[in-house]
Amino acid sequence: MWGGLQVFSLPQAASAFVRGLFVAVATFLVVYALSKLTDVLFAYWAARARRTATKLDDQVVPILAKVTKAFLWGVAVLLVLQNLGYDVSSLLAGLGIGGLAVALAAQETLSNFIGALALLVDRPCEVGDRVDVEDISGTVEAIGLRSTRIRTLDGTVVSIPNRKMADAKINNFAKRPTIKNVFTVGITYDTPYEKLQEALRILREVLEGHPSTHNYWAYFKEFGPYSLNILVIHWCKYTDYQKFLQATEEINLEIKRRFEAAGIEFAFPTQTIQLQGLPPLGKG
Known part of the structure; x- marks a missing residue:
């Protein structure tokens, strides 16, 4: 043509x-x-x-x-x-x-849609992830075009506009390789040196032998106000929170059983009061 x-x-x-x-x-x-x-x-x-x-x-x-x-x-x-x-x-x-x-x-609608695109590309969280978004903690239930729905630990559903999700600080627990658990085991001050060493050995054996353990620390850290404090840090391989709690319960029960069998006593807050200057009883 x-x-x-x-x-x-x-x-x-x-x-x-x-x-x-x-x-x-x-x-x-x-x-x-x-x-x-x-x-x-x-x-x-x-x-x-x-x-x-x-x-x-x-x-x-x-x-x-x-x-x-x-x-x-x-x-x-x-x-x-x-x-x-x-x-x-x-x-x-x-x-x-x-x-x-x-x-x-349609400014807010467009900003929410653009926020949805940002979540899609960046993927800071996905459906099923346990997250903290500002002051809201729960599991991501759905990510829509307008908002993201989070099921809180109380069972309620919170809808967050995607434009706020795109700008928010999101702490995604599902992305972590382990869960870190830090606690202190306090034993009484009258515990002999050998028993203190045995307590450390028991803690290390229990942590090392549990299948959930990724890594652990157990060290005599300090002389507390009423106890000899052993710092324990346990990195759990189970990132599902319920499985983590089950593993922690098993570890705590085994520590309790082993300490009782070894005659090692846990400390609790106590106070010793000395009274001076009072007349003996029976004297006016």
Whole structure:
């Protein structure tokens, strides 16, 4: 068609129309090819999204696909109108003003959607993760386009807008490799030196022998106000909090049993009071 326009002489109006028609058809074919390529790319992304635990990407991918295709066809329409001789500058100005009005009206909705995209890309948390978000602690139940829902330890559901989630400090307990447990074992001051050494040996044997142990420390740290204090730090391999509590319970019960068998006494707060200057009983 383009070669024919160069060979044959047509009236100016007809030539302009044919050129415009040629550009329109070429633009349609190019945009159609790009649209099909977009379908292929987003279909691959959607297949990957279905394999993740979160449903957020399952919702976002189709929306992004539609927005991308709408943008391509919008550009194509503008190119065709421009080549047909229409002034698209006024149309673009009108669209810009209208778009600005819509953006201002839907500012929070758009910011929440952008926050959802940030959560999708950065992935600071996923569905099922135990998290602390500012002063809220619980398990992520759902990540939507507008908000993220967290089931607190009290059983209530808190919805946090995604724009706040994207800016918040998120402490994700599910990402940690271990749970660190720090506690002090205090034994009485009248414990002999040999028994204190035995207490340290018992603690180290119990911690080393438990299947949940990733690493541990057990050291005689200080002379406390009413006890000889042994600092114990246990890194538990179980990141599920209930399993961690079960492991901690087993360790504590075994320490209690071994200390009782060895005759080692746990200390508790005590005070010794000396009274001076009082007359003996029976004397006025």
